[in-house]
Amino acid sequence: xxxxxxxxxxxxxxxxxxxxxxxxxxxxxxxxxxxxxxxxxxxxxxxxxxxxxxxxxxxxxxxxxxxxxxxxxxxxxxxxxxxxxxxxxxxxxxxxxxxxxxxxxxxxxxxxxxxxxxxxxxxxxxxxxxxxxxxxxxxxxxxxxxxxxxxxxxxxxxxxxxxxxxxxxxxxxxxxxxxxxxxxxxxxxxxxxxxxxxxxxxxxxxxxxxxxxxxxxxxxxxxxxxxxxxxxxxxxxxxxxxxxxxxxxxxxxxxxxxxxxxxxxxxxxxxxxxxxxxxxxxxxxxxxxxxxxxxxxxxxxxxxx
Amino acid sequence: xxxxxxxxxxxxxxxxxxxxxxxxxxxxxxxxxxxxxxxxxxxxxxxxxxxxxxxxxxxxxxxxxxxxxxxxxxxxxxxxxxxxxxxxxxxxxxxxxxxxxxxxxxxxxxxxxxxxxxxxxxxxxxxxxxxxxxxxxxxxxxxxxxxxxxxxxxxxxxxxxxxxxxxxxxxxxxxxxxxxxxxxxxxxxxxxxxxxxxxxxxxxxxxxxxxxxxxxxxxxxxxxxxxxxxxxxxxxxxxxxxxxxxxxxxxxxxxxxxxxxxxxxxxxxxxxxxxxxxxxxxxxxxxxxxxxxxxxxxxxxxxxxxxxxxxxxxxx
Numbered sequence: 001x002x003x004x005x006x007x008x009x010x011x012x013x014x015x016x017x018x019x020x021x022x023x024x025x026x027x028x029x030x031x032x033x034x035x036x037x038x039x040x041x042x043x044x045x046x047x048x049x050x051x052x053x054x055x056x057x058x059x060x061x062x063x064x065x066x067x068x069x070x071x072x073x074x075x076x077x078x079x080x081x082x083x084x085x086x087x088x089x090x091x092x093x094x095x096x097x098x099x100x101x102x103x104x105x106x107x108x109x110x111x112x113x114x115x116x117x118x119x120x121x122x123x124x125x126x127x128x129x130x131x132x133x134x135x136x137x138x139x140x141x142x143x144x145x146x147x148x149x150x151x152x153x154x155x156x157x158x159x160x161x162x163x164x165x166x167x168x169x170x171x172x173x174x175x176x177x178x179x180x181x182x183x184x185x186x187x188x189x190x191x192x193x194x195x196x197x198x199x200x201x202x203x204x205x206x207x208x209x210x211x212x213x214x215x216x217x218x219x220x221x222x223x224x225x226x227x228x229x230x231x232x233x234x235x236x237x238x239x240x241x242x243x244x245x246x247x248x249x250x251x252x253x254x255x256x257x258x259x260x261x262x263x264x265x266x267x268x269x270x271x272x273x274x275x276x277x278x279x280x281x282x283x284x285x286x287x288x289x290x291x292x293x294x295x296x297x298x299x300x301x302x303x304x305x
Numbered sequence: 306x307x308x309x310x311x312x313x314x315x316x317x318x319x320x321x322x323x324x325x326x327x328x329x330x331x332x333x334x335x336x337x338x339x340x341x342x343x344x345x346x347x348x349x350x351x352x353x354x355x356x357x358x359x360x361x362x363x364x365x366x367x368x369x370x371x372x373x374x375x376x377x378x379x380x381x382x383x384x385x386x387x388x389x390x391x392x393x394x395x396x397x398x399x400x401x402x403x404x405x406x407x408x409x410x411x412x413x414x415x416x417x418x419x420x421x422x423x424x425x426x427x428x429x430x431x432x433x434x435x436x437x438x439x440x441x442x443x444x445x446x447x448x449x450x451x452x453x454x455x456x457x458x459x460x461x462x463x464x465x466x467x468x469x470x471x472x473x474x475x476x477x478x479x480x481x482x483x484x485x486x487x488x489x490x491x492x493x494x495x496x497x498x499x500x501x502x503x504x505x506x507x508x509x510x511x512x513x514x515x516x517x518x519x520x521x522x523x524x525x526x527x528x529x530x531x532x533x534x535x536x537x538x539x540x541x542x543x544x545x546x547x548x549x550x551x552x553x554x555x556x557x558x559x560x561x562x563x564x565x566x567x568x569x570x571x572x573x574x575x576x577x578x579x580x581x582x583x584x585x586x587x588x589x590x591x592x593x594x595x596x597x598x599x600x601x602x603x604x605x606x607x608x609x610x611x612x613x614x615x616x617x618x619x620x621x
């Protein structure tokens with residue numbers, strides 16, 4: 001029997017039973033997710049073992065076993081895309097953690113007007129990543145762009161192009177992502193800082209622990225679970241990154257910023273190699289899901305300490 | 306950072322505070338440059354927008370906005386001379402470039418699509434999310450934690466990973482490039498967020514209210530409708546804004562599954578072409594109009610942002 005609270009069943013004269021209400025309320029969501037998320041996922045898994053092409057519906061579909069996976073994992077290009085993704089995820093998270101935690105510590109000094117400034121700083125992360133990519137492409141323009149102009153204002157960098165240069169392009173997307181998502185890490189770190197009770201610092205003051213020592217043995221360990229949560233969310237999102245980078249560099253120059261999702265889209269919707277791209281999708285999903293789960297286990301351990 | 310690590314329970318020193326304020330203001334200023342720049346570019350003429358060095362001071366013009374909303378064609382000087390005098394300020398503006406307005410552009414249509422699909426999917430996701438969250442919050446459901454985790458995990462999937470089957474499914478069902486198809490799709494993506502956020506909000510409503518109502522002879526449905534919903538108002542509103550922002554900002558599905566009819570603004574803004582490449586003032590004008598509602602909602606939502614971005618995991 002499903003009741004509001006075990007041991008305290010409420011007697012009622014009319015209406016549906018609690019069990020019925022529960023299922024009526026929950027099942028639409030579950031059904032929707034099964035139909036438009038799980039069913040397509042299973043279909044993707046099936047397609048990954050075939051040579052299907054979505055633009056040729058009449059063509060005979062052949063079961064090719066693990067061929068798609070073999071081709072993928074044996075392809076140097078694919079490792080290149082994964083490397084580009086790792087570079088992007090790793091560095092963008094590195095800078096966001098550094099800046100986000102720093103900003104949170106500063107804002108936590110609770111100077112006058114910190115609330116208004118916080119809202120202002122948060123703006124970039126609420127914007128549409130695709131549209132952000134579009135306008136950063138304008139900001140990065142070698143001639144008319146404000147970015148190059150400002151850089152040259154401070155250092156004599158001469159003429160350069162952020163998104164057209166093989167060496168600079170991977171950093172151009174890291175920079176935009178950092179601009180956009182540093183506030184995200186900041187906001188979560190700020191919550192962590194505010195969760196530290198004052199008496200811990202009071203005790204440290206009594207013990208004459210230096211500020212530096214207080215930071216390393218109180219602040220950082222207490223914020224760590226929050227920081228790790230922020231990193232988890234950022235890592236998942238950036239591993240899937242598509243929209244901002246497509247609009248900013250569309251994977252170029254060459255394929256130096258061709259992240260996994262961008263290549264996936266190219267294979268699936270431009271080359272129409274549905275079977276092959278499905279295999280890639282499965283590999284990516286398994287990676288996110290597996291790594292995410294391991295990380296959460298680790299996070300829970302840190303939390304329990 | 307060195308000043309920051311001096312955090313203490315004792316009132317932070319005034320100089321420390323001032324130093325922190327200075328750094329944060331500096332960061333805020335730098336982070337605002339791109340946004341301000343886009344806002345300004347929307348008010349430039351096309352030559353000003355690609356001038357070198359970039360123009361900070363310029364004569365504001367509404368050409369970008371006019372170009373955003375109209376389709377134009379270039380004409381010969383003879384033809385231009387033969388026209389009757391312009392009937393409106395925007396006619397005049399366009400004619401200065403030897404062009405005439407041939408009709409409205411598709412921007413208003415795309416913007417409208419964004420509104421319809423955004424609100425439609427938000428309504429559905431919040432509706433489904435509210436009842437499911439209530440179910441999870443108040444009843445013993447077998448495998449509750451697994452179901453909740455399942456709902457969350459659907460959000461981890463890269464959209465492109467399921468885009469092909471959805472594309473095939475929609476093609477078979479006739480939902481490709483329709484408003485209904487996109488509404489269902491965005492509802493699916495948002496419902497996980499809605500369930501998780503609303504479960505947090507409903508968990509915070511004391512159960513005693515409903516129990517009192519049940520004892521008074523209300524049915525479960527009546528108690529939900531008349532007691533729980535009014536108390537969950539703020540949470541529902543905050544969740545709705547989050548869903549709306551997500552649907553508003555979504556790009557990958559819109560790019561892959563829509564083309565003419567149900568396309569939203571994000572895939573459209575980057576392809577506003579002028580003569581000789583992108584029409585930057587028009588793109589900037591479109592961007593500004595597209596981002597402004599988000600700025601408004603962000604300010605409205607600032608108390609609940611933390612919850613929203615962490616799926617309710619961090620509540621402050």
